[in-house]
Amino acid sequence: MENILFLAHTESDGSLSKAALEALGAAVELCSGQKNATLTVGLIGEQIDAALTAAGGCGAARCLAVCGEDFGVSRYASDAAAAEALLGACKASLVLAPASSRFCRALPGLAQRVSGRIDTQVSALDSSSGELRVQRWFYRQRMVATLSQSQRPWILLLSSGAFSPWQGGSPALKAEQISVELPDTCKRTKVEGFQAPPADAQTIRPDAKILFVAGAGWTKKQAAPENDAKKAETLIRGFISSAKASLGSSKSLVDLSAQGQEVLSFMSHLNQVGQTGSTPRHPKGLSTCCHGEEPHVVGWRFISERRAINLDAGCGWAHGKADVLYVADAFEVMEKLNELLAKG
Ligand SMILES: Cc1cc2nc3c(=O)[nH]c(=O)nc-3n(C[C@H](O)[C@H](O)[C@H](O)COP(=O)(O)OP(=O)(O)OC[C@H]3O[C@@H](n4cnc5c(N)ncnc54)[C@H](O)[C@@H]3O)c2cc1C
Numbered sequence: 224m225e226n227i228l229f230l231a232h233t234e235s236d237g238s239l240s241k242a243a244l245e246a247l248g249a250a251v252e253l254c255s256g257q258k259n260a261t262l263t264v265g266l267i268g269e270q271i272d273a274a275l276t277a278a279g280g281c282g283a284a285r286c287l288a289v290c291g292e293d294f295g296v297s298r299y300a301s302d303a304a305a306a307e308a309l310l311g312a313c314k315a316s317l318v319l320a321p322a323s324s325r326f327c328r329a330l331p332g333l334a335q336r337v338s339g340r341i342d343t344q345v346s347a348l349d350s351s352s353g354e355l356r357v358q359r360w361f362y363r364q365r366m367v368a369t370l371s372q373s374q375r376p377w378i379l380l381l382s383s384g385a386f387s388p389w390q391g392g393s394p395a396l397k398a399e400q401i402s403v404e405l406p407d408t409c410k411r412t413k414v415e416g417f418q419a420p421p422a423d424a425q426t427i428r429p430d431a432k433i434l435f436v437a438g439a440g441w442t443k444k445q446a447a448p449e450n451d452a453k454k455a456e457t458l459i460r461g462f463i464s465s466a467k468a469s470l471g472s473s474k475s476l477v478d479l480s481a482q483g484q485e486v487l488s489f490m491s492h493l494n495q496v497g498q499t500g501s502t503p504r505h506p507k508g509l510s511t512c513c514h515g516e517e518p519h520v521v522g523w524r525f526i527s528e529r530r531a532i533n534l535d536a537g538c539g540w541a542h543g544k545a546d547v548l549y550v551a552d553a554f555e556v557m558e559k560l561n562e563l564l565a566k567g
Contacts, residue, residue, distance in 0.1 A: 384429065437473070
């Protein structure tokens with residue numbers, strides 16, 4: 224019988240992030256699939272009211288919270304102390320939490336303090352055989368491992384985008400406050416503020432329905448002389464903003480930008496998709512002017528529907544890597560597509 228603790232830190236407005244709601248959805252499902260399992264919700268944050276409403280109806284036997292100004296910011300010492308107090312109060316055997324940067328930093332320390340074990344970036348849970356098994360990917364999402372663990376407590380940090388979010392219900396939860404006295408030595412780290420790019424410069428959008436990938440072809444000499452890098456930039460920016468797409472890139476294109484060539488000003492290595500880049504999760508993907516070589520396409524593992532536009536009918540996408548390949552000039556296609564999107 225597992226005693227499950229869903230653990231989350233709230234956002235600055237007291238709400239739960241999408242990743243936290245996904246972890247709660249996974250905890251509820253795991254609990255309902257196990258005989259005699261119990262669920263406790265544990266919250267850490269300056270405010271928690273919106274989280275109590277969002278987690279409503281989840282069937283938790285208890286809701287415990289460590290609240291207050293000291294727990295509003297991401298700081299290893301205060302987060303680890305709060306998580307330890309919550310775990311101690313409910314004696315959970317399993318902890319399910321979102322793999323946020325805040326928890327990826329603090330919860331390995333929790334595992335050490337309670338002589339438990341931790342697995343991060345978990346992408347699937349299965350208890351159908353009676354024993355809990357979890358999955359996670361290794362080596363840039365090329366190999367998947369199925370793991371089980373006899374040591375308890377077992378802390379699982381769940382990858383975002385891999386579980387269905389808890390949709391909410393009623394009644395809202397009521398929290399029991401757990402008090403944690405922080406010595407000054409646990410408050411030495413001060414968070415002075417956040418630095419984020421302006422909203423229109425933010426091109427990586429993990430929650431977008433579509434991933435738009437630009438390849439080095441956008442910068443190559445084109446048959447029509449007016450189709451240059453400046454025009455490519457306008458077309459790509461136009462599509463990204465009207466389709467609210469996330470922007471990915473091939474390695475060749477971001478390497479060009481890094482070599483000081485004025486190519487696409489808004490592109491950086493953070494946009495790179497592939498073996499040495501990222502492996503984003505989106506329902507759809509559109510690749511443009513990108514050849515579709517294996518080290519790039521391996522980053523498309525979690526894109527459900529794949530389409531590509533390439534002048535070359537023999538490009539990598541044509542070899543079973545895309546659902547649809549448009550053999551066409553991406554400058555022309557994107558110009559037309561942007562026109563249609565502008566008309567609504
Ligand atoms: C160890 C290793 C790791 C790597 N990791 C990665 C990685 O993480 N991510 C990654 O992307 N790559 C990675 N690579 C590099 C990868 O193998 C390719 O070199 C790279 O993906 C090629 O980028 P590209 O397709 O944009 O450019 P190119 O190969 O230059 O292809 C450009 C494409 O644009 C098309 N094109 C040109 N003009 C137009 C037009 N007007 N309309 C339509 N199509 C047009 C051309 O037909 C061509 O297919 C890695 C390589 C190695 C060896």
